[in-house]
Amino acid sequence: MFSGIVEVAAEVVKLEKDKSNLHITMRCSFADELKIDQSIAHNGVCLTVVKIDKENKTFTVTAIQETLDKSNLGLLEVGSKVNLERSMRIDSLLDGHMVQGHVDQTAVCKNVREADGSWYYTFEYDPTLEDYITVEKGSVSVNGVSLTVVNSQDKSFEVAIIPFTYDLTNFHEFKPGTVVNIEFDVIGKYVARIVRQQLNK
Numbered sequence: 001m002f003s004g005i006v007e008v009a010a011e012v013v014k015l016e017k018d019k020s021n022l023h024i025t026m027r028c029s030f031a032d033e034l035k036i037d038q039s040i041a042h043n044g045v046c047l048t049v050v051k052i053d054k055e056n057k058t059f060t061v062t063a064i065q066e067t068l069d070k071s072n073l074g075l076l077e078v079g080s081k082v083n084l085e086r087s088m089r090i091d092s093l094l095d096g097h098m099v100q101g102h103v104d105q106t107a108v109c110k111n112v113r114e115a116d117g118s119w120y121y122t123f124e125y126d127p128t129l130e131d132y133i134t135v136e137k138g139s140v141s142v143n144g145v146s147l148t149v150v151n152s153q154d155k156s157f158e159v160a161i162i163p164f165t166y167d168l169t170n171f172h173e174f175k176p177g178t179v180v181n182i183e184f185d186v187i188g189k190y191v192a193r194i195v196r197q198q199l200n201k
Contacts, residue, residue, distance in 0.1 A: 002041045002085050004096035004139075004146020009081040009170045013058060020065040022074065023050075026082060031057040039101070041085040043170075044144030044181040045071050046101025071103045072143075072179045081170040083144040096146030097139040098186055105129060107142075109178040110156065119161045120150075121174060125182055127155040141183040145169055 007030070014025035024042070028034075032054040039046050045067060051060035068074035076082070087101075107125040123142065136152045142159060151158035166172050174180070 001088050002046070002096075002099040002101050002144070003088050004044075004085070004099045004141050004144060006083040006085050006145055006165075006169045008084050009168065010084050012076050012078055012080045012082060014060075015076060015078060018062075022063045022068060023060055024063060024073065024076065024082075025051075025058050025060040026084075027056070027058050028084060029057065030086075031059045034059050039087045041087075041099070041101045041144045042082050043072060044083070044099065044101065044141050044183055045073060045103050046087075070105065071181045072106055075179060081173060083169050085144055097141075099141045099144070099146060099183055100186055102183065103181040104184050105182055106179050107182045109174050109176055109180060111176060112174060115160075117163060119166055119171070120158055121161065121171070122151075122156055122158050123180060123182070124156045135185070139185045141181075143170060143180045145171070 008028060010026040010028040012024060013027050016023040031052060034040075034049050034052055036049055036052065038049045040049060040061065042061065045063070047061035047063060049059050050062055053059070063073050105126060107123040109121060110124050111122040113120050136149060138149050140147055140149050140157065140159070145165065147159040149157045150160055161171050
């Protein structure tokens with residue numbers, strides 16, 4: 001379980017195909033603090049650490065084909081920046097919202113506009129997929145970042161980014177056409193499913 005509070009945007013230093021799997025190696029400031037089998041969110045996707053090089057401050061995770069098909073990890077290149085978050089501690093404050101690390105689908109950035117020191121991003125997604133909704137002022141995870149929906153439409157939504165988040169995460173690299181990972185609020189998904197089941201009775 002994660003909170004959507006990104007710790008760092010790490011750089012991809014190596015990509016290695018292994019049949020249908022992809023081994024992703026990243027240079028990260030806290031690589032020497034990690035351990036094998038640890039779970040880390042990568043652009044919002046929960047992956048397991050399989051290798052650590054403390055001397056070079058790198059670690060490696062493996063993404064299976066299903067993950068590559070459902071997320072933007074298959075689009076990574078050497079030099080790409082990936083938002084990282086270690087899993088929550090049970091005794092820590094929940095500063096964002098409950099994020100499972102299970103991406104629901106990808107979305108496409110349609111617009112980026114600056115607004116007096118902050119930035120507004122518009123993302124378009126597929127609203128026909130079951131239980132995928134955004135709620136005005138509700139929570140959504142975009143590339144692993146916990147954000148508040150400020151303009152919910154039938155197939156799109158907006159989020160506002162403050163300078164700190166803009167600089168810390170890979171949001172500063174987004175432009176129209178950028179593909180991002182979306183995880184909708186888990187509570188909202190359960191409520192939507194219950195309501196649909198009741199309406200279909």
